[in-house]
Amino acid sequence: MRRFSSFKPFVAAVGHRSHSSAVKSAGPLASLLKSRSVIRFSGPDTIKFLQGLLTNDVRKFGEPPHERTSTVPTPNMPSVSEPPMYAALLTPQGRFLYDFFLYRHAKEAEKLDPTGSGPGSGSTESTELFADVDASDLDELLQTLKRYRLRSKVEIENVGEDFQCWQRFGGDVGEKSSVVEDPGTASLGWGSGVDLAGISASHGSDGGWQWFKDPRLDCLGLRGIFPTNTVPPLVEADKETNEENYLLWRIENGIAEGSSEIPKGEAIPLEFNLVGLNAISFDKGCYVGQELVARTHHRGVIRKRLVPLKFVNDDGKEVEQRVSAGSQVMDAGSGKKIGSVTTAIGSRGLGLLRLDDAFKGSGSLAVEGQNDVKVEAFRPKWWPHEWVPEHYQQSAVA
Structure with missing residues (x-):
């Protein structure tokens, strides 16, 4: 990371x-x-x-x-x-x-x-x-x-x-x-x-x-x-x-690159949006690891995806150098973990989050152990609409 x-x-x-x-x-x-x-x-x-x-x-x-x-x-x-x-x-x-x-x-x-x-x-x-x-x-x-x-x-x-x-x-x-x-x-x-x-x-x-x-x-x-x-x-x-x-x-733009940002040996390609980044062909035939990718794709349910993040304080102002890769993202209300930060620089980052919880609205997400650091998740403009749960379409920030 x-x-x-x-x-x-x-x-x-x-x-x-x-x-x-x-x-x-x-x-x-x-x-x-x-x-x-x-x-x-x-x-x-x-x-x-x-x-x-x-x-x-x-x-x-x-x-x-x-x-x-x-x-x-x-x-x-x-x-x-x-x-x-x-x-x-x-x-x-x-x-x-x-x-x-x-x-x-x-x-x-x-x-x-x-x-x-x-x-x-x-x-x-x-x-x-x-x-x-x-x-x-x-x-x-x-x-x-x-x-x-x-x-x-x-x-x-x-x-x-x-x-x-x-x-x-x-x-x-x-x-x-x-x-x-x-x-x-x-x-x-x-x-x-x-x-x-x-x-x-x-x-x-x-x-x-x-x-x-x-x-x-x-x-x-x-x-x-x-x-x-x-x-x-x-x-x-x-x-x-x-x-x-x-x-x-x-x-x-919500895009990771290289095994420094896409966890090597752990990341599921579809969760890191490699289909949307034109990295996967479903017509080419066999390749190493194809079975899981094809099965996940045709099942059609991706519950977690990599999303761009912004880190702010309680007043909505961006905070610098407060979050590092590996930090856990929580639902501030329930205390439930919904994902983790994979890349962080300044007040921005990328995180692998559960989509059902990622776009609930401002102030609903926080960094574990830092209740004064809020997390805002964004829906990149290039994402297909079907990637975001229907009831969060309007609240997702482009």
Whole structure:
């Protein structure tokens, strides 16, 4: 569980606005995600190997790319690219272990050569996928993957020294269109639908690495992996910010990331909303831990879910650094435990709570052992209505 002792938000004077509102008004921000590392899968059995392990359908990476990211190929970018995928590796009992953001890097033969006069060199047959993963569990993750590899013809390498993961968020970035276009690109000297080659070049580095819409939700912005010690395109010097601001952005949207925030070996994927985050395919066939996930999904009853939290005092004012991960959340009236805090930073957090009790109204929840610290639970805007008990629909705060 992730803990933070002190943190100063990017926007110093938020006032009564939420951190989310402040970040939106500040415009697109970018963070180097030091909490993530990068690994590479290569070899003829790569797709088959991952397909039998992960919760999502990896077979799409073995097909020709279909999502158009530019209409004019350039030496650093192909005309079409396959968007990344979010997936998880579970225990055989269906509990969460690790999450993966999988990327299919453009092959040289899919781009123009450096002169721009013809196709690039190399074969289109080679299979190579990259993944950004939780850095805190990297060694353990690599050992786990290699145990599952057996005789599969797939190489698994730590390339964290060569590549880094970045996130671009806030200012409605990622919500504008089906491709990675946003108002910030105007400052680069081109407009939407005008200089398509410029768009391609602006979104991709010289090696063809590019921004993609976050595969979980549009509100999370753009994500990508880029060569180490380089600043990705579209990142302005005064808009690069600490990773904790991205964490707060996720918390206010009710989204955990990595085994530091999704308890490893304990978390039930559907309670941590992985279905709503596009991490699970129910059509792909067998994978490790599938039985529990499928049974829970088709039963259709999820009594607990991860929800965003705000910690306040009796006067409704936010309180800082009073709550830590692992704290129990109580019904202030009955004294019944309804869940626990999984992540906490400043006055915000994430908690796994019983839905029947989470949205009863202001003042009904408190932190165990701290009766002066109240807990407010929020229903994220992206949640389907059927996730919230019907009689609390009106009281749930969007």
